[in-house]
Amino acid sequence: MSGLTLNLDTVHLSDEQFYKLCQNNRDLNFERTARGELIIMPPVGGDSGNREADLIIDLGIWNRQTNLGYTFSSSTVFKLPNGADRSPDAAWIRRERYLALTPGQRRKFPPIAPDFVIELRSATDDLEMLRAKMREYMDAGVQMGWLINPQQQQVEIYRQGEDVEVRNLPTELSGENVLPGFSLDGSFDSIML
DSSP states (O other), rough: OOOOOOOTTTOOOHHHHHHHHHHHHHEEEEEOOTTTTTEEEOOHHHHHHHHHHHHHHHHHHHHHHOOOOOETTOOOEOOOOOSEEEEEEEEEEEEHHHHSSOOHHHHHSSSSSOSEEEEOTTTTHHHHHHHHHHHHHHHOOOEEEEEEEGTTTEEEEETTTTTEEESSSSOOEEOTTTTTTESSSGGGGGGGG
16 A cells, blocks of 8 residues: 545645654654645565665765765655655765754654655556656756666666666666765665565
8 A cells, every 4th residue: 555645725834733644653654745734654574674674774874984974764744845744764974964954854754855755666656656756856856866766676876966867777877976985786686675
């Protein structure tokens, strides 16, 4: 099952109400679109959870070695400039941008678009919804994003101001100038189980 979307156009949850809803229901994963729709995300299965963890580990190891920024899991909600509250499967923000936020902003849902995001399509995810989410990230200022689609053995690479590049798997992915020296190659095999 893909996420359940609730139309709350007559409710208009404030940012604080949305935050409290998430805190009071920690067993559920929520996102909110720029239109105010509430999305309840189902938990992922073992294969998707393992693939997601491997991606976060790879990104985190690279970040520890370079000390260029901060890595985030899918449990992190980011308040995007368009008003949406989104949780990529993995995200990264340059150190100076993240530290420019106040301690209070960092404690709650950071009001910042990550520099880099990864969305990993699970077997139940709607591909067009994920593509719309990736476009939303780019519109919010994300510099680069990967939409990894094991079901179709493809990855879509999103870059700020450029057309989407689609590659067939297996392929080497590079963080290019956004994540200098970061790449997925041999470790990428676990994503295609």
